[in-house]
Amino acid sequence: LAKTTQPISMDSYEGQEVNITCSHNNIATNDYITWYQQFPSQGPRFIIQGYKTKVTNEVASLFIPADRKSSTLSLPRVSLSDTAVYYCLVGELNSGAGSYQLTFGKGTKLSVIP
Amino acid sequence: SAVISQKPSRDICQRGTSLTIQCQVDSQVTMMFWYRQQPGQSLTLIATANQGSEATYESGFVIDKFPISRPNLTFSTLTVSNMSPEDSSIYLCSVERSWPYSTDTQYFGPGTRLTVL
Incomplete structure (x- = not known):
């Protein structure tokens, strides 16, 4: 399983x-990179997903260099409501279950200060 | 995306009892997943539930403790059996959904907060 490393807090x-x-x-050729946001007492919310280069949606942008190792x-322009834990995941096919398995790391706790 | 609901949203249970958590999706999905999130921790996958077959459990989780049902393509249950205080966690279900321009990804329900006394 490809593991991810991200700062504990920001x-x-x-x-x-x-x-x-x-x-x-250790990202594999077929892996996609997915980011989730989680507020306290809520399930993770999908933010963005990408494979290479740059992906942008109404919430965020995702930059992936050519080697895809990060x-x-x-x-953009965070507000207090963006205070949450952000998880970076690399999606892998779980051959046993026949589906993509997401392995959650510890995430980054973002605190937005007024 | 997908609309996912869970019942109950929270519960307080006595040691030694069992609780069944329901997960309902607004459309048919093939793969459903159950996660556990202990206080202050990240999410840990318990099992994968594919309709029409036995659930696949991750290391450290067994069917006797966490039996799962998947009777149709929009519904699943997770039972936490013979509970102890160590089972106090948030239990989340998720579904896999194809996302345009990329591979499948997972969407999560709101979670069930379980406290075992």
């Missing part, structure tokens, strides 16, 4: 851009 002021970098040195989640 602080940011409101209105700033936040970049959270995740390392996944990725950076970019949150």
